[in-house]
Amino acid sequence: MVRAVAILSLAVVMSEVTCANSAGVKGDFEYGQYLAAECVTCHSTVGLDKGIPAIIGWEEASFISVINAYKSKELENPAMQTIAGRLDDEQIASLALYFASLPEEN
Numbered sequence: 183m184v185r186a187v188a189i190l191s192l193a194v195v196m197s198e199v200t201c202a203n204s205a206g207v208k209g210d211f212e213y214g215q216y217l218a219a220e221c222v223t224c225h226s227t228v229g230l231d232k233g234i235p236a237i238i239g240w241e242e243a244s245f246i247s248v249i250n251a252y253k254s255k256e257l258e259n260p261a262m263q264t265i266a267g268r269l270d271d272e273q274i275a276s277l278a279l280y281f282a283s284l285p286e287e288n
């Protein structure tokens with residue numbers, strides 16, 4: 183009985199964590215591809231880093247947390263702060279989905 187309760191509360195904790203990661207918003211691939219037009223003026227789509235880091239092939243959750251860190255100004259790059267500041271959760275999730283799908287071809 184005690185065990186069942188423990189498993190149940192673990193399940194609740196886990197579903198909250200999943201929600202927090204994705205902010206409860208699902209990305210849309212084509213929307214992400216559309217929004218990425220702005221990003222790829224600076225970021226390579228084939229994973230090259232010419233002074234600007236490559237952002238393809240990332241875990242979606244990591245991508246989302248980095249963009250949110252620019253948005254909240256925890257990460258300091260002013261260009262990325264401005265860009266991230268304009269994105270809502272759906273747009274961030276869509277960009278994460280799109281960039282995660284691009285193959286690394288270094």
Ligand code: HEC
Nearest residue numbers: 220221223224234235237245248249258259261262265277
């Ligand atoms: C004006 C050029 C420019 C544009 C446009 C731009 N970025 Fe960036 N981005 C940068 C630079 C420069 C950095 C590295 C900043 C730093 O060192 O913190 C960066 C960093 C990042 C990082 C973190 C990379 C890492 O390895 O830490 C992510 C993720 C990212 N950008 C995503 C995006 C997305 C998504 C878009 C489009 C919505 C975008 N960027 C548009 C210049 C740009």
